[in-house]
Amino acid sequence: MRAIKGDLLVDANGVKKDPVLLVDEDKIVKVGSSSDVSIPSDAEVVDASGLFLMPGLIDCHVHFNGSVTGGLGNFRERFEARLVRSAVHETRALLDAGFTSVMDAGGLTGFHVRNAVNEGIVPGPRIVAAGRYMSVTGGHGDTHYLPLEWVKEGRPFGWGMDGRIADGVDECMRAVREQLREGVDFIKICTSGGGGSLRDPPQIPEYTYEEIKAMVHIAHSWGRKVMVHCYNPEAIRRSVTAGVDLVSHGNMADDASVKLMKEQGTIVVSTISVYHRMARRHAERGAQPASQPAARPRVSRMYDTLFDDIRRIHEGGVTLAAGTDTMGGGMPFGGNALEMELYVDGVGVEPLEAIRIGTLNGAKAMGMEDTLGTLEQGKLADIIAVAVNPLENIKGLQEKGNIKMVMKGGEVLKDELGK
Ligand SMILES: [Zn+2]
CATH class of the missing domain: 2.30.40.10 (Urease, subunit C, domain 1)
Known part of the structure; x- marks a missing residue:
């Protein structure tokens, strides 16, 4: 005792x-x-x-990634090297920062790091991991600058956050089953384009309702939650009506999407930090992401209204959980409590509410509110x-x-x- x-x-x-x-x-x-x-x-x-x-503290959106610099620079090393650095550096940085639970929202290394922690090989937070995220061909989880066959083969090419391409109901169901076979804790699906995508901006809805519904059905049969990477109202509508549990990002939600998420009890895992850091970096250095020149104006436009957007979701009664999209490089592990500061100073919630978002609501997102938070x-x-x-x-x-x-x-x- x-x-x-x-x-x-x-x-x-x-x-x-x-x-x-x-x-x-x-x-x-x-x-x-x-x-x-x-x-x-x-x-x-x-x-x-x-x-x-x-x-x-609980961060519901990280990517164990070896804290590499991102982009083509990642190709310098093999997957195993990244795994080791994720395990020893990123897990330590999270613990030092007071984070005892995280959701790895997609990538190759997360569930291996989880295993290393659970086996007591390295100290680290409690990790639940999604494995590869599902993506349509050409979607947010595709790696557009690589030949399609390479991405489809699913080799660990070095980006570290490689998706799993699946199109059509049958392939989607198989892909989810293959992920479950690998031992993932939850399923992550990219149902819209993304801020950093090369060819598919966040306004594009990607998966159909039928495809999302099929993937949710398999995941829920296994008792696993489904998180979607999702921005625009149509993609939110398809995802939420298909039964997903967690919407990550979600900041382009309109009033109807907010109402729908509130009614369905969907939790939004905001990722204010990643936009804040990118906007600050652009302002400081005038730098553009090397492989994604189209992303810069998109990111700054999104950031212009981000705090208002998240405030609208919060005021609409939707449960928000903290997620940072920490992936190393410009989003260093250990800085994860930034999300809570941005809730107070940007969104304007009371500090106690920000703490709820960074603890209890994270436990709810993980389905562990009875034991954590x-x-x-x-x-x-x-x-x-x-x-x-x-x-x-x-x-x-x-x-x-x-x-x-x-x-x-x-x-x-x-x-x-x-x-
Ligand atoms: Zn992410």
Whole structure:
């Protein structure tokens, strides 16, 4: 038994002063204030006094990718090298930043990294991974600058986030089954074009309703959730009516799409951070993505209205979960709490709401709200101790020096208490 003592507990349920949490094995068995929780005499005391206790942070959209620079530069190395760097560098960076759970929203390495973490080979956050994302020929998960046969063969070419091309209901169903055979935790489908796509801008709906419905049917039969990469209203309509659970990006949603997502209980995994970082990089360097010159005006147009768009989704009553689209390079692992700052400073939500979006709502997106996301009796002990009050300084969560202790499932994976 361990007893963790802090100054203030902050989770989606609110704040508690002088908190004490009793942790037995991997679970929280009691939460209260120091005046009403008696600490068993044999309990090991974890003294986080002066610190703020929070649930482990959750990012619902990352891509383990070896933290490579992106684009053609990735071709320099083999898949195995990227896998190793993803496992040792990116998992560590996430833990240091207080992230104890992430969803890998597509790519070749994610579920291998998950296995390495689950087998105890490397310390890392809890990972659920999508494997290759489904794409129509010429769609967002196609790699347009490679010969089509190469992409179809599905070799790991070096981009690291290679999709799985599937067209037509039969091929779509087979592709989902093949992903499940590989051991993925959820299915990711690109149902529209994308901000960074070479030839298919985000306004294009890609999969048909019938194709999406068939893929959702197989995934749900296996008890797996479906996330879509999706922007425009028509693609959102097809995806949500076909039964997908999570819409990632989603920021071009119109009022009807917002209403539909609210009615269906669809969760939107926003990715404000990736646009924020790209817009800032363009402004600083005047740089264009080397292989995607068409993407730059598209990204800045999207960024111009992004905060208003996300605010409209939030005000429409749709559940939002934090996702950053962290993929290395210009989107470094470890900077993932930026999303919560942007919710406060850009979208204009209260800090406690941003914390809910970055913790409990992430747990909901993962389907694990009964075991993760808040510091409550019976939940897994994913607990972080932070040197700044997140309600007053949400930006401070991005400074890894402020994250003094990280516990995942009762196991301490970072300990800088007293430093
Ligand atoms: Zn992504």
